[in-house]
């Protein structure tokens with residue numbers, strides 16, 4: 001009887017440890033995902049200022065105005081110098 005009780009207790013302990021280990025792994029994964037989402041939302045929400053430092057390794061956007069050619073940050077939609085619209089997502093027609 002004592003051996004059976006000991007085995008049952010050991011199995012219960014293993015099950016509890018396994019459950020908490022699984023819970024810990026899931027909690028860590030959720031924490032990481034939520035942190036990434038929060039950081040992304042925060043960056044989108046406050047990323048419209050021109051004073052934002054260029055921290056990504058993406059390519060800069062050059063102004064299409066031939067008399068300006070200002071190098072803008074990758075997230076810029078309009079040229080910081082002359083106000084020319086930067087059509088970064090459209091295809092650039094080269095004639096002209």
Ligand SMILES: [Zn+2]
Pocket residue numbers: 063064065068069070079080081082083084
């Ligand atoms: Zn420009």
